[in-house]
Amino acid sequence: MNTPILHIQNLHKHFGKVHAVNDLSLEVLPGQVFGILGPNGSGKTTTLGIILDVIKKKSGEYRWFGEPPSAESRKKIGAILETPVFYPYLSAVDNLKIVALIKGVDESRIDSVLKTVDLHERKFDAFKTYSLGMKQRLAIASALLADPEVMILDEPTNGLDPQGIAEIRQLIIQIAQQGKTIILASHLLDEVQKVCSHFAVLKKGKLIYSGSVDEALTGTDTVEIAADDMDLLEETIKQFAYTQSVRPEKQFLRVRLKNNQSSIDLNRFLVEQGIVVSHLSQRTNSLEQQFLQILAADSSSATSGNHSFIDQKTTTHA
Ligand SMILES: Nc1ncnc2c1ncn2[C@@H]1O[C@H](COP(=O)(O)OP(=O)(O)OP(=O)(O)O)[C@@H](O)[C@H]1O
Ligand SMILES: [Mg+2]
Numbered sequence: 001m002n003t004p005i006l007h008i009q010n011l012h013k014h015f016g017k018v019h020a021v022n023d024l025s026l027e028v029l030p031g032q033v034f035g036i037l038g039p040n041g042s043g044k045t046t047t048l049g050i051i052l053d054v055i056k057k058k059s060g061e062y063r064w065f066g067e068p069p070s071a072e073s074r075k076k077i078g079a080i081l082e083t084p085v086f087y088p089y090l091s092a093v094d095n096l097k098i099v100a101l102i103k104g105v106d107e108s109r110i111d112s113v114l115k116t117v118d119l120h121e122r123k124f125d126a127f128k129t130y131s132l133g134m135k136q137r138l139a140i141a142s143a144l145l146a147d148p149e150v151m152i153l154d155e156p157t158n159g160l161d162p163q164g165i166a167e168i169r170q171l172i173i174q175i176a177q178q179g180k181t182i183i184l185a186s187h188l189l190d191e192v193q194k195v196c197s198h199f200a201v202l203k204k205g206k207l208i209y210s211g212s213v214d215e216a217l218t219g220t221d222t223v224e225i226a227a228d229d230m231d232l233l234e235e236t237i238k239q240f241a242y243t244q245s246v247r248p249e250k251q252f253l254r255v256r257l258k259n260n261q262s263s264i265d266l267n268r269f270l271v272e273q274g275i276v277v278s279h280l281s282q283r284t285n286s287l288e289q290q291f292l293q294i295l296a297a298d299s300s301s302a303t304s305g306n307h308s309f310i311d312q313k314t315t316t317h318a
Helices: 045-051 092-103 107-116 132-144 161-178 189-195 213-217 230-239 262-272 287-297 306-310
Strands: 005-017 020-027 032-035 059-064 075-080 152-154 181-186 196-201 205-212 222-227 244-249 253-257 277-283 314-316
Touching: 005 045, 020 045, 020 196, 020 205, 032 161, 032 189, 045 059, 045 152, 045 181, 045 287, 059 306, 075 132, 075 161, 092 132, 092 314, 107 132, 107 161, 132 152, 161 181, 161 189, 181 189, 189 244, 196 213, 196 287, 205 213, 222 230, 222 262, 230 244, 230 253, 230 262, 253 262, 262 277
Parallel strands: 032 181, 032 196, 075 152, 152 181
Antiparallel strands: 005 020, 005 059, 196 205, 222 253, 222 277, 244 253, 277 314
């Protein structure tokens, strides 16, 4: 069985009157790049702080690797919550030697982590001469030093220029490809789309959505379609020049069309082939729009509770 890397259940945290984390439950599985997405103040950093044992929860539970949190499990987690403090006059190598000493890790990994984050050529230069992006990459190197199973990153591209952002995102993807599980907080939908495999959306401390990035955030519309003879229907749809994919679901086929071709064109083609459909509806991926609104809305209360939020807009043509 696939034991979750992280399991959070009914977590709560208050800061005075602010309910910073409100009944949060979620699960991160091995190998996922899991994004915690939400506007400023939605409780992302607080959540990461709790699961890293630096902020005290009010109630609820979390488990790492299927076990209650312990010093042992903490060793398997590398985290960057805030930009860590490095000594400005020391080089990357010397700074990492200090980190290695503190963490009780062998110095032999320093070179390899500096290669991973592409700082190897500058490794003897003083930290203070580094660009912001390089400083962030050194922070990632430092978190990688103990070869953790999980990496936690809080807004890893904050404050960087476009090139720095692209480099960090590429680095995260590369680290994930090495088999590490990554949990990252971000207020950028586009970051989550580019980097994550799965994500959860927080708003005012509450979970309002959780799922795979592919399912929720691939921008194209799909068409649900059914006819008396489903096999013939499927065969015929595959012959339509604009069909990208056809997937059987319970009572209909789900069709993705190329270039956002409309379902009307598909229907016309089917009629020409002598097929009368009994059901045809186009599903618009409005989720992405809703996330963007939430992320832009910040403190307003644009959307209400859980499930009305994830209802997708459906338009029926036949
Ligand atoms: N130490 C603290 N004392 C009081 N309130 C706090 C404290 N830390 C966080 N909060 C409040 O808890 C809420 C959640 O904050 P948190 O930092 O977790 O949000 P966030 O999603 O990480 O936001 P951002 O995108 O700005 O980093 C906010 O209303 C914040 O003001
Ligand atoms: Mg934060």
